[in-house]
Amino acid sequence: xxxxxxxxxxxxxxxxxxxxxxxxxxxxxxxxxxxxxxxxxxxxxxxxxxxxxxxxxxxxxxxxxxxxxxxxxxxxxxxxxxxxxxxxxxxxxxxxxxxxxxxxxxxxxxxxxxxxxxxxxxxxxxxxxxxxxxxxxxxxxxxxxxxxxxxxxxxxxxxxxxxxxxxxxxxxxxxxxxxxxxxxxxxxxxxxxxxxxxxxxxxxxxxxxxxxxxxxxxxxxxxxxxxxxxxxxxxxxxxxxxxxxxxxxxxxxxxxxxxxxxxxxxxxxxxxxxxxxxxxxxxxxxxxxxxxxxxxxxxxxxxxxxxxxxxxxxxxxxxxxxxxxxxxxxx
Amino acid sequence: xxxxxxxxxxxxxxxxxxxxxxxxxxxxxxxxxxxxxxxxxxxxxxxxxxxxxxxxxxxxxxxxxxxxxxxxxxxxxxxxxxxxxxxxxxxxxxxxxxxxxxxxxxxxxxxxxxxxxxxxxxxxxxxxxxxxxxxxxxxxxxxxxxxxxxxxxxxxxxxxxxxxxxxxxxxxxxxxxxxxxxxxxxxxxxxxxxxxxxxxxxxxxxxxxxxxxxxxxxxxxxxxxxxxxxxxxxxxxxxxxxxxxxxxxxxxxxxxxxxxxxxxxxxxxxxxxxxxxxxxxxxxxxxxxxxxxxxxxxxxxxxxxxxxxxxx
Numbered sequence: 001x002x003x004x005x006x007x008x009x010x011x012x013x014x015x016x017x018x019x020x021x022x023x024x025x026x027x028x029x030x031x032x033x034x035x036x037x038x039x040x041x042x043x044x045x046x047x048x049x050x051x052x053x054x055x056x057x058x059x060x061x062x063x064x065x066x067x068x069x070x071x072x073x074x075x076x077x078x079x080x081x082x083x084x085x086x087x088x089x090x091x092x093x094x095x096x097x098x099x100x101x102x103x104x105x106x107x108x109x110x111x112x113x114x115x116x117x118x119x120x121x122x123x124x125x126x127x128x129x130x131x132x133x134x135x136x137x138x139x140x141x142x143x144x145x146x147x148x149x150x151x152x153x154x155x156x157x158x159x160x161x162x163x164x165x166x167x168x169x170x171x172x173x174x175x176x177x178x179x180x181x182x183x184x185x186x187x188x189x190x191x192x193x194x195x196x197x198x199x200x201x202x203x204x205x206x207x208x209x210x211x212x213x214x215x216x217x218x219x220x221x222x223x224x225x226x227x228x229x230x231x232x233x234x235x236x237x238x239x240x241x242x243x244x245x246x247x248x249x250x251x252x253x254x255x256x257x258x259x260x261x262x263x264x265x266x267x268x269x270x271x272x273x274x275x276x277x278x279x280x281x282x283x284x285x286x287x288x289x290x291x292x293x294x295x296x297x298x299x300x301x302x303x304x305x306x307x308x309x310x311x312x313x314x315x316x317x318x319x320x321x322x323x324x325x326x327x328x329x330x331x
Numbered sequence: 332x333x334x335x336x337x338x339x340x341x342x343x344x345x346x347x348x349x350x351x352x353x354x355x356x357x358x359x360x361x362x363x364x365x366x367x368x369x370x371x372x373x374x375x376x377x378x379x380x381x382x383x384x385x386x387x388x389x390x391x392x393x394x395x396x397x398x399x400x401x402x403x404x405x406x407x408x409x410x411x412x413x414x415x416x417x418x419x420x421x422x423x424x425x426x427x428x429x430x431x432x433x434x435x436x437x438x439x440x441x442x443x444x445x446x447x448x449x450x451x452x453x454x455x456x457x458x459x460x461x462x463x464x465x466x467x468x469x470x471x472x473x474x475x476x477x478x479x480x481x482x483x484x485x486x487x488x489x490x491x492x493x494x495x496x497x498x499x500x501x502x503x504x505x506x507x508x509x510x511x512x513x514x515x516x517x518x519x520x521x522x523x524x525x526x527x528x529x530x531x532x533x534x535x536x537x538x539x540x541x542x543x544x545x546x547x548x549x550x551x552x553x554x555x556x557x558x559x560x561x562x563x564x565x566x567x568x569x570x571x572x573x574x575x576x577x578x579x580x581x582x583x584x585x586x587x588x589x590x591x592x593x594x595x596x597x598x599x600x601x602x603x604x605x606x607x608x609x610x611x612x613x614x615x616x617x618x619x620x621x622x623x624x625x626x627x628x629x630x631x632x633x634x635x636x637x638x639x640x641x642x643x
């Protein structure tokens with residue numbers, strides 16, 4: 001056990017986990033403060049729902065819920081509860097926040113996971129093909145499509161797909177997660193098609209360009225020339241030597257794009273009325289559901305940061321030269 | 332002293348020649364060249380929008396309920412929307428708003444990003460790692476949910492003045508501000524990279540040996556040589572900023588009606604996809620073309636400044 005903890009990689013992971021925790025705490029405070037600045041507060045909402053409440057009642061309620069205390073004190077109380085797994089109740093759902101978050105998080109992970117895998121599966125080969133035939137027609141075409149994918153507004157793409165496949169052709173449902181009363185795997189998949197396509201298309205372009213750039217950079221390296229000089233066949237050079245090295249920077253950039261993926265998921269889920277985390281966060285902010293908005297935002301951040309952490313570890317697996325025992329100095 | 336002045340003039344002359352070369356290389360980059368023409372056209376149309384409105388006697392805010400959802404005609408070349416307003420004119424006025432927001436937010440982001448990048452790259456060490464952690468942190472965050480929270484913040488709770496918040500342009504300033512808060516990262520990273528390598532160069536060492544203060548070295552030696560990455564990164568960030576602005580306006584959190592923007596035109600269109608699907612085409616096309624043009628232009632500039640960079 002001690003050997004495991006004292007290994008450099010384990011120390012590195014523990015350090016990164018610690019960092020992630022610090023970021024989450026900073027974020028939670030920032031978001032807590034921001035949500036306090038949103039229009040209306042819970043008591044205002046109660047007053048608007050019940051005209052019999054007098055201002056004396058409101059003041060008493062504020063004291064009961066502790067809303068008259070300074071922000072640090074309120075935040076401290078919230079943090080203490082949150083650390084014990086109590087994120088409070090959602091106003092709109094009248095349920096504990098965690099009970100609502102979990103299924104939505106699951107739905108989002110299905111959408112984001114499928115789109116991410118699809119986008120990577122299409123983008124990496126495309127980027128490789130482009131890099132292996134620089135300045136060819138194929139390269140130009142892949143480049144054009146990549147730029148189109150990067151530049152198309154997600155919500156407009158969703159709108160166009162709905163107009164084409166749901167309004168005009170009537171092939172696929174325009175939104176939701178399942179037909180009421182049907183709810184089979186096939187039905188769920190039909191509801192997933194358009195959201196997954198939307199989110200995939202908007203990710204492919206960036207990934208393909210990263211891959212192309214990394215591959216071209218690698219193909220210029222000396223060890224590729226050496227391998228060629230030794231007479232290794234092209235296939236072997238590309239797969240054994242170039243690809244593995246090109247993947248290292250690509251994985252880092254993919255990791256940093258989880259945040260973008262989540263932003264894309266928020267738009268996609270909202271457009272297709274898909275009950276995931278993104279739509280939940282958007283609806284809770286719009287509906288003044290403070291507890292839910294706060295927990296949702298923190299969960300989204302946590303998932304993103306854990307994704308980054310995972311990629312950081314994949315990095316070590318891909319590049320055995322990286323040693324966590326001695327940190328390289330310099331830029 | 333005169334020698335120094337002459338060499339400074341010499342350097343300036345060099346920069347003139349380089350600028351010409353850059354322009355020539357840029358014109359050879361086909362996508363960037365066409366993008367530049369397209370953007371110039373869009374900018375001209377946006378600038379001329381009031382003149383066009385006066386010329387045709389139409390007003391983008393004129394409601395004409397007898398002409399609701401009219402198909403394209405000579406009077407309304409792109410037809411009319413659900414309130415009988417001219418779609419083409421509304422697009423042009425929307426373009427004024429979207430482009431203003433994009434350019435202002437890009438400029439503000441460039442200033443902040445440059446300051447952070449210069450500080451990180453020049454001072455290095457702890458300053459560098461702290462600032463770059465911050466930059467990576469911001470890049471890795473799910474930005475859209477945060478922007479939505481920021482857009483929903485009630486500024487009067489911060490004790491900000493009422494007259495400003497009530498003005499028509501409040502939503503414009505507000506969106507520029509919040510996009511700037513998250514938009515500076517690309518510039519910061521690229522400028523930091525440039526500053527890191529520049530600070531080791533002889534002319535910087537010479538200046539520092541002569542006792543120049545860090546501020547002076549940064550402003551008069553490093554900054555002028557870091558202009559290239561600043562221009563490239565800023566151009567590339569304009570596209571992203573337009574996407575953020577349009578999605579926030581689409582969600583009802585950015586530019587507020589009656590001021591039209593491409594994003595809020597699409598949110599009207601979304602409600603009408605079953606009756607008038609055509610309304611969704613034009614504003615989205617405008618956003619798409621503008622964003623792709625800025626991205627191609629940024630790519631072209633990057634290559635023109637550094638021909639060896641990404642292409643073989």
